[in-house]
Amino acid sequence: MLNMAEGLARLSALAASPVVSALAAAFDDAGRELSVVGGPVRDAFLGRQTNDLDFTTDASPDDILRIVTPISSAQWDIGRAFGTIGAKVQGESVEITTYRADSYDGVTRKPTVEFGDSLEGDLARRDFTVNAMALRVPACTLVDPTGGVEDLVERRLRTPGDPRVSFGDDPLRMLRAARFASQLEFDVDPDTVAAMTELRETLSIVSPERIQGELVKLLQTADPVRGIRLLVETGLIDLFLPEVPALRLEIDEHHHHKDVYEHSLTVLRQTIELERERNPDAAPDVPLRLAALLHDIGKPATRRLEPGGGVTFHHHDVKGARMARKRLQALRFDSDTIGTVTRLIELHLRFFGYAEGAWTDSAVRRYVRDADAELERLHILTRADVTTRNRRKAMRLASAYDDIENRIAALREQEQIDAVRPELDGNRIQEVLSIRPGREVGEAYRFLLDLRLDEGVLGEEEAERRLRAWWAARSA
Template identity: 75%
Template sequence: MVNMAEALVRLQTLAGSPTVSTLAAAFREAGHELALVGGPVRDAMLDRGTNDLDFTTDARPDEILRIVTPVSTAQWDIGREFGTIGARIAGETVEITTYRADEYDGATRKPVVAFGDSLEGDLVRRDFTVNAMALRLPEVTLVDPSGGVEDLIGGVLRTPIDPDVSFGDDPLRMLRAARFAGQLGFSVHDDARGAMRDRAATLDIVSAERIQGELTKLLSTDAPRAGIRLLVDTGLADRFLPEIPALRLEIDEHHHHKDVYEHSLTVLDQAIGYEKSRHPGEAPDVTLRLAALLHDIGKPATKRTEAGGVTFYHHDIVGAKLAKKRLGALRYDSDTIRDVARLVELHLRFFGYTEAAWSDSAVRRYVRDAGPLLERLHMLTRADVTTRNKRKADRLGFAYDDLEERIATLREQEEMDSVRPDLDGNRIQEVLGVPPGRVVGEAYRFLLEVRLDEGPLPPEEAERRLLAWWADRSE
């Protein structure tokens, strides 16, 4: 609940900060209006941390640059064509944009940039009422033409104008609704939700890069579950991430399998919990969160009904391929695509550990296969336990505790993070008397398997094994 008296005090404090007060004085002296706008105002009222300072003004870009240059240590005009000038003032980065009155053609999300002449006119063209509030400076007057304060108090996301028109102007705003639902914990007004359903297909005009950016921001929030539900319920997810709504598999009357969609959302929640407990205060691990959300997307394609119930054989392998394809279509970078697909592929590997004690060799292979993703695999695997059966959950938890302890012990004994054969390529060539080539690679892999199976060997024993392998191979 927003306490308005306290919120106004926070706004006064924000307005009195060195950066804001310096900028406000400079624009007043130049005879121009200035207002702090959007997210900083909203977050100050909610008592959330304010990271970005966005301003709007009646001054045109050239005039903005002239005003900020004397009071800033750096300036950039990369957004000049859209009316935006950036600057560094009192150690903070700010962006100042000329009032806008854009028009959209309905065929693309790129507006025909038009500068406006009033703060109120600029505000009503914004995405949601809670982002359409401004703090006029330097007098510190709250400007709220669309009822943003009431919606902030009510925890509601509503568009300043008809949502059908707003989302028609810029379909990306529908994804922003999902992001803010996760970030702020707000509900979406029924009118806006209905318009999202009606206009879901218009998302197709938005570039994959823009969609990826909003998905990443949603997954970076503390509680993305509500936003993902909104995307699925309105049909938006079908346009760019259809594998998630496809998880809503029909459950048979005997409940032979759990609700995969709900399970996946719970795994995402739990993965975020493990991430925060292990790395408090660090940036969100989007790779882990993508893997948690997508880890079971291979199940719809592999679902089989058999006498004993429902099976999903090889859904880990199928899911890894689907994840790679989908993330590629969303223009994620190659490292993220590779790592998420690998985590999806490996997410079932641990469950064999609960069925029979692994040998040291099996533990070494688990570590080798996970490579630098081992800790993420730890968190994903633990998060994948969503059973309500406490005995089963405890058994899995104890088993994974044991596995992590064994990994730590072997790592200390054998430097497992850099497991290599006991002989390098040069020594293999010397022992076998062969030049560089395919044979050396095969010998290297043979010795690596021996190393994984048995641990470190003395050099003379490794050479004896190599010569025996070579003799058998030559027969």
């Protein structure tokens, strides 16, 4: 429940902070208006940490630069065309933007930049009412022309005006609605949801890079599931990640299996919980969360209804990894992220064979070797993938994974399992076998690596003996 008295007290503290005070005094001395705007005001009411300070003013970009230069250690004007000047004031980065009154052509999401003449007009063009509040400084006066405070109290996300106009101006705002719904744990106003559904096709004018950016921000929230459900409900996600709603497989009365869509959302939530437990101070792991959301997207394409009511999804891990690669490439994700996500999807089923029967040390070594740099993430994803309501089964799987992690730790201590290499490198293989560089060297290396994984440390002398025997048998 929003406590207004505490919220107003935090606003006063924000206005009195060194950075805000310094800027407020400088603009006031110059005869210009200045207001803290958007997220910092909203977060002060909610008692949330504010990471960025955004300001708006009636001053032109040239005047902003002139005013802030004496009180800042650095300035940048990369956003000058949009009226924004950046500066570092008392060690903090701030952005100050001239009042805006933009218009849109409906074909692209790039506005025709027009500067406005009032704070209220500037606020009315913003995305949501809770982001359309301002704190005038140094007077410390709250300006809320669109009912942002009321929406904070109701925990409601709503556009300042007609949502069809707002989303028609900038379709990316529809994805922001999903992100803020998750970030703030707010419900989206029904008219706003209806507009998102009606205008979802307009998202096609937004670049893949912008869509990817909003998807990443959504996945970085404490509970992205709320936003994902909204994207599925409105059909927006069909335009950039259709594999997720496709997980809602039709279930008939004869062939029973778990709801793959709900399972995937549960896995995502459990992944985030485990991520926080294991790495409480780390930033949100977006590649891991992507893998959790997408780990079963190969199931619809591999689903087979078996006689007697069974359902199979053979090789959905391999299929899903290929599908994820293609989709993430279309969204312009970087190669490292794509590699991590697809590798985790490929490997997410590997552990379940361990639960059926104890692995040899060789199998454990191969598990570590195949996961390589993604092993810790794979630990989290595999544990999160257990969503059974059968308590006994869940405990058995958890115990099995405890066991495999303990064995990995023991093998690491004994033989540096993370750096498993054959005793002989390529140069030594050429010397022992008297061969030149080529395909045979690679085959010999893989033979020795398999020996190392299967049997552990052999020693150089034994490795040479085994290599010669292998070469003789191969030549014969």
